[in-house]
């Protein structure tokens with residue numbers, strides 16, 4: 001009988017105890033909503049990112065990768081609409097001045113409306129306040145900008161306000177022409193990027209689910225207008241399959257179309273891949289968004305490119321700069337694409353599957369976690385897909401004598417260049433198995449008394465707990481086959 005996760009708290013304490021995830025700056029009392037990945041968490045998250053990169057870049061002929069800087073020219077964010085529109089509606093409790101996201105507060109007070117209308121609903125309402133429980137009297141919803149700002153440059157004449165990117169996507173749009181000019185890619189093709197993004201979120205939540213610094217795994221897929229719906233469907237299917245291929249239980253995964261008033265300012269359509277997390281209202285929470293961004297971004301950047309004079313005239317004040325209006329022949333502009341087979345020029349449409357590396361890691365942790373009642377005891381186990389497991393193999397001597405530790409060390413040294421391995425000699429072997437189960441190690445190799453006689457070891461599989469005797473010289477190929485690496 002296996003028990004799955006009901007409370008996030010159990011996972012949070014296990015993650016801390018075994019070195020997956022720690023609160024940032026804990027020795028100073030912690031920094032809210034910021035987390036650090038410990039030795040096992042760093043491996044797990046890297047495996048998630050590598051699996052994504054392999055699936056969307058390495059395995060596809062129509063995709064390439066990119067790694068852009070976090071700081072970009074501020075006009076990028078003016079042209080993209082983020083300077084003016086990337087804000088949450090917040091409301092302030094008139095009694096204690098605490099601020100809340102208006103839609104979240106409406107949710108917590110049982111409102112069932114969608115999107116912006118939720119915020120409207122709060123006007124003139126007095127709701128019980130979720131934190132301090134005073135019965136709040138709230139201000140009208142007002143916009144709160146989510147981008148972090150910082151100053152760049154030491155000299156007064158060249159310093160300016162720049163933004164920490166709130167999405168990696170804009171770095172891709174800004175480099176789309178560079179990629180076309182420097183590679184043999186032609187539309188339809190896509191660019192993938194993994195990197196940090198920053199948002200001054202009004203409310204953070206649930207461990208690493210919503211934080212102010214996080215990592216995104218984003219694709220911008222450029223296609224001919226008119227083929228966008230077809231590519232939208234393609235990516236929906238591709239991305240759902242990625243999660244289930246890596247072991248996510250399909251019952252915990254669904255797609256939800258955005259209502260029209262929920263759509264971002266750039267999107268024609270958007271679907272959320274949602275996971276049934278063990279927290280929040282109704283459990284289902286966004287894991288990834290897949291949007292049809294049309295030609296919005298490339299068209300806006302064509303206008304932005306023509307706005308630099310006005311930006312200098314305004315003393316590099318991005319807020320005061322007006323983005324140039326669109327030319328009538330925008331479809332022939334510098335970011336247009338000439339399709340030499342169809343002999344036509346157009347601005348490509350963009351399909352954007354945008355996933356969170358941290359949110360994905362949380363979903364893989366939640367989905368893999370189980371507490372099992374065995375005959376004599378219980379065990380806590382992460383049933384990670386072998387590709388994601390932080391440690392692939394643990395090697396043990398059964399006891400610390402008769403040359404067993406030396407032989408186990410020899411096997412460990414032989415496996416180490418190929419798999420992330422652990423070597424453990426401490427405590428009873430049953431306890432060592434449990435320690436590995438708890439961190440999700442798929443295989444344990446044990447050297448015992450028989451090893452010296454016939455050069456065999458036992459290989460114990462995490463999920464079935466079955467042990468198979470394998471000759472020492474076959475262990476590497478056996479594991480390679482089982483781990484598919």
Ligand code: GAP
Nearest residue numbers: 167169209210211214287288289354355356359
């Ligand atoms: N470029 C489109 C875009 O950024 P988004 O829906 O705002 O779209 C995409 O973000 C994904 O990034 C989300 O589905 C989520 O996985 C992740 N994400 C967004 N904000 C986050 C936050 N504050 N903390 C952790 N992950 C976040």
